[in-house]
Amino acid sequence: MTYDILFRNGHIITCNNNNDTYQWFAVKDGVIKKSGENEPNDMILENSEEIVDLNGNTVLPGFYDTHVHLVQTGLNYLGLDLYHVTSLEELFQKISTQIKHKTPGTIIRGYHFDVTKVLEKRFPTRKELDKVSPSNPIWINSIEFHTSALNTSALTMIDLPYHIDGIARDERNLPMGLFTGKASAFVRNRMLKRIDDRARMKGVSIAVQNAIKMGVTTIHAMEGGFTFHEKDAQFIFKNSSSFPIDILLYYQTFDLEKINSMHLKRLGGDIFLDGSFGSRTAAISSEYSDDPNNKGSLYFSQKELNYFVKEAHQKDLQIALHAIGDRAIDQALKAYEYAISFKDDYDNRHRIEHFELSDESHMKRAANMSLVISVQPAFEHRWGFKDGMYEHRLGIERARRTNNFRKMVDHGLKLCGSSDSDITSINPIYGIHCAVNHSKPEYSVTVSEAIKMFTINGAYSCHEEAFKGSLEENKLADFVILDQNPYTIEPTNIKDIQIISTYKEGIQIYSVSSKNRAEVVR
Amino acid sequence: MKELRIDLLGPIKIEYNNKSIYNKLSHKARCILCYLVTEKYVSKEKLACMFWEESSESASKYNLRYNIWSVNKLFKDLSGDEALLLEWDKDRLIISDHYTVKSDIEEFNELFINKSNEYESLSELKHKYRGSFLEGLHLKDSFEFNDWLFFLREAYQRKYLEILQKTFQHFKKMNLMEKSIEVMEEILLLNPLDEDIYVELIELHLLNGDRTCALKTYNRCVHVLREELNISPKETTVALLKKIKSQEQMPVKDLPRHHNISFYIISANQIESLISNSVDSTKKLFFVNAIPLKNLNYGLLASVIDLMINNYSVEHLSRIQPSIWSELYRINIRTRPYFKEFIHLNSPDTEKCRIFSALTELINQLIEKQPTYFLINNFAYIDNFSFEYIKYALYKNSGLNPKLILVSDEHNEKIQELKNFFTILKFDFHMIID
Incomplete structure (x- = not known):
């Protein structure tokens, strides 16, 4: 047999069952046909058209990021990140700078604006935004997407129904440009509709290129539905094959007929059973520590959710539900238990996304149903430290319970790793680092377990483990070359490991200029 | 004739003697004209301040003077020698009365104030509202002008909503369900997140006896609320689902079955032998195809009328009362030669009944007492209205003559529905040649 390419002289960690x-x-x-522990023999060498010397570097399977809002991540590259803005003056400055690079009429979309962080503790008004941007439509999204602020140019674009709830008005009873609740949902829908697919293509291309630099070869794109837009899902559906890596659509819809007509095997992602800890909307069983009388909300009744999950389950679809608080997790588990009680003859691999405040009983129930848990280890590093957001919202005691990856693995749960981009960046090495260096050290997992979250478990989570996720014969040659070995490096330094190259089906799709890069020797 | 027409509801239109002059005017000049047409008498000082907020007093006055000059220059060229914009009472600016100025908002307001309780005016008002006030327009350096725009945009939109609601009430009072539904859909277009409007629509579909559309609207409502707002419908809305479902079951429970009324079903591969063996001058077999256009109301019935016209002589056809042809003209224009005057129809709700009755009469009068069979091929494709007719016809003639032969799978949902009321007879070859 002849081979297109031989990769030799590497430390290839297969991530197979034996960790060979x-x-x-x-x-x-594009498929691995032969592999070996020792030097390849002469026959292999002679029959390989091209030989690449890995220079002793570590090789891992290409990474999975199993929960990415890809279109939103992409559009963010074209928009304005307002997360660190601390005053309205700074906001206006940022907008002014951005306008200089845009043609008149181009929509400027600001995102992650946190009103609690700005000095004035309020959103900008329509007229304030008009002063900064008279010609370009401005659309500012609050961090939790519940509030939108528009200037006159943007407001003129959307044909607002003036009798809708949630329009803030000034002393003359005219729209101030601030929209909450239903009005904000309306604004969001209309503005996203205005964004054309060329912008989506431009943004997603940047996002995908950046993901490739981080060693990602497969993305699970959670698109459409509440706070997102139908057009995002349709864009991914139509264009996923245009990108050099695999992009699997998880359509966040309840429309099973649509899923069926599109021949999709899975649905969901952020089908929100509850909100988030940040916005105190995650459904928890006792009050928020910093907001008495508030236990968050469940967005579905159990009956509604049971009905939907059962319908999708009966059609042998994989379902992914967003559940963060313990009440939401319990609701998701009940719905899956209910559906499985009617039919248990198909390996659906239903998923729960986030699973942040789960306890041991939740883990056992999830393991009994062989559920896959999609976790975001970077959340712990962002919010799980002392005096961090988890402690503020949940109090010290409950914050001690978040994201217990160790227990989840010990209960036999398959954990797949993700970034939830745009919440955290697509960066599996950082995800592995955070899982190994948990802010509650006893909840950490081993390096091997952490790597599997982002490789073979990612493949398992979407029924791809037969041909992806590990570097074994007859699987796709999707892999990354690292500059250091995560098994031997000091665990606290895992985050510093660099990606030298990313390969998809044996083709190099990224390479850093480095002394350690792989070299073509023939 | 010097006629200037400016339409402000929807995309702006500016015409002089029926020719668009939109592109001959600057953006600001258009805005000034729109403002003047709406407000009539305006002080120049106010205009200068409003349109050039950021400029100094002298600069803004100069800019206004320049714009007035350029507009007047255009109109002098167009009209021969007549300026459009004149000073009045030293400071005020008006449009010269040498021009006849017409605008949609003037017509709209007049109708709205004086005649908005009359149906004909409501319909005209609805058509005059082509879109929001000065749709898509704003001025990038004038807060005052933009505020004025938003104020009027909202005011006219609210008037439009009021018109739609009055129109809806009118149709509902007249019991014109389909028209009421159309108007409710227009209200929903304004705000697709309004659950109460979905509820109203579902109720209307139920009143109209259209359970399928009621269910579709319910599902649309649930879908929109979930995907746009991530909320569940209100309990009262959910209760409607039970009502929709119960409407489906009611007839089955409440209506007695008619065991003595029967129809036949055959499979597609039996058609050929049936046709080839039915050569018998004493009996007649009509073959009609249902086409896969379920939303084409009366599609199959229109084909039945074609069959009748094709199979009987003009003499026969001319003997049928003209009123029957006139009723059936609604679904097949080939009936036109057989009647002179149209029958005025007041309500679409009675339309179905009149068409059903007329078609039954037509068939009965033409076939007289000759044993007749209607073979409906591809029955699964039948449109909903024609399916209703099948039930009607079976009740009406007790399944005796003509007899129905449906080409279908016995498990088809429509066959199952018929089975709730009537008796299915399996195909017996001798029934035709007996």
């Missing part, structure tokens, strides 16, 4: 390591593998038509 190899020194080489040979690829034909």
Whole structure:
């Protein structure tokens, strides 16, 4: 047999069941056909059209990021990140700078505006935004997407129904440009509709290129539905094959007929059973520590959710539900238990996304149903530290319970790792680092377990483990070359590991200029 | 004739003697004209301040003077020698009365104030509202002008909503369900997140006896609320689902079955032998195809009329009362030669009944007492209205003559529905040649 390319002289961590390591593998038509622990023999060498010397570097399977809002992540590259803005003056400055690079009429979309962080503790008004941007429509989204602020140019675009709830008005009873509740949902829908697919393509291309630099070869794109837009999901559906890596659509819809007509095998992602801890909308069983009388909200009744989950389950679809608070997690588990009680003959691999405030009983129930849990280890590093957001919202005691990856793995749960981008950046190495260096050290997982979250478990989570997720014969040659070995490096330094190259089906799709890069020797 | 027409509801239109002059005017000049047409007498000082907020007093006055000059220059060229904008009472600016100025908002307001309780005016008002006030327009350097725009945009939109609601009430009072539904859909277009409007629509569909549309609207409502707002419908809305479902079951429970009324079903591969063996001058077999256009109301019935016209002589057809042809003209224009005057129809709700009755009469009068069979091929494709007719016809003639032969799978949902009321007879070859 001849091979298109032979990769040799590497420390190849296969992520197979035995955690084998190899020194080489040979690829034909994008698939690993042969691999070995020792030097390849003469026959392999002679029959390989091209030979790449890995220079002793560590090789891992290409990473999965199993929960990404890809279109939103992409559009953010074209918009304005307002997360760190501390005053309205700073906001106006940022908008002014951005306008200089835009043609008149182009929509400027600001996102992650946190009203609690700005000095004035309020949103900008329509007229304030008009002063900064008279010609370009401005659309500012609050961090939790519940409030939108528009200037006159943007407001003129959307044909607002003036009798809708949630329009803030000035002393003359005219729209101030601030919209909450139903009005904000209306604004969001209309503005996203205005964004054309060329902008989506431009943004998503940037996002995908950046993901590739981080070693990602498969993305689960959670698109459409509440706070997102139908057009996002349709864009991914139509264009996923235009990108050099695999993009699997998880359509966040309740329309099973649509899923069926599109021949999709899965649905959901952020089908929100509850909100988030940040906005105190995650459904928890006792009050928020910093907001008495508030236990968050469940957005579905159990009956409604049961009905929907059962319908989708009966059609052998995989379902992914967003559940953060313990009440929401319980609701998701009940719905899955209910559906499975009617039919248990198909390996659906239903998922719960986030699972942040789960306890042992939740883990056992999830394990009993072989659910897949999509976790975001970077959340712990962002919010799980002492005096961090988890402690503020949940109090010290409850904050001690968040994201207990160790217990989840010990209960036999399959954890797949993700960034929830745009909440945190697409960066699996950082995700692995956070899972190994949990802010509650006893909840950490081993390096091997953490790597599997972002490789073979990612593949398992979407029924792809037969041909992706590990570097074994007859699987796709999707892999990354690292500048350091995560098993031997000081665990606290895992985050510093650099990606030297990313390969998809044996083709190099990214390479950093570095002394350690792989070299073509023939 | 010097006629200037400015339409402000929807995309702006500016015409002089029926020719668009929109592109001959600057953006600001258009805005000034629109403002003047709406407000009539305006002080120049106010205009200068409003349109050039950021400029100094002298600059803004100069800019206004320049715009007035350029507009007047255009109109002098167009009209021969007549300025459009004149000073009045030293400071005020008006449009010269040498021009006849017409605008949609003037017509709209007049109708709205004086005649908005009359149906004909409501319909005209609805058509005059082509879109929001000065749709898509704003001035990038004038807060005052933009505020004025938003104020009027809201005011006219609210008037439009009021017109739609009055129109809806009118149709509802007249019991014109389909028209009422159309208007409710227009209200929903304004605000697709309004659950109460969905509820109203569902109720209307139920009143109209259209359970399918009621269910579709319910699902649309649930879908929109979930995907746009991530909320569940109100309990009262959910209760409607039970009502929709119960409407489906009611007839089955409440209506007695008619065991003595029967129809036949055959499979597609039996058609050929049936046709080839039915050569018998004493009996007649009509073959009609249902086409896969379920939303084409009366589609199958129109084909039945074609069959009748094709199979009987003009002499026969001319003997049928003209009123029957006139009723059936609504679904098949080939009936036109057989009647002179149209029958005025007041309500679409009675339309179905009149068409059903007329078609039954037509068939009965033409076939007289000759044993007749209607074979409906591809029955699964039948449109909903024609399906209703099948039930009607079976009740009406007790399934005796003509007899129905439906080409269908016995498990088809429509066959199952018929089975609730009537008796299915399996195909017996001798029934035709007996």
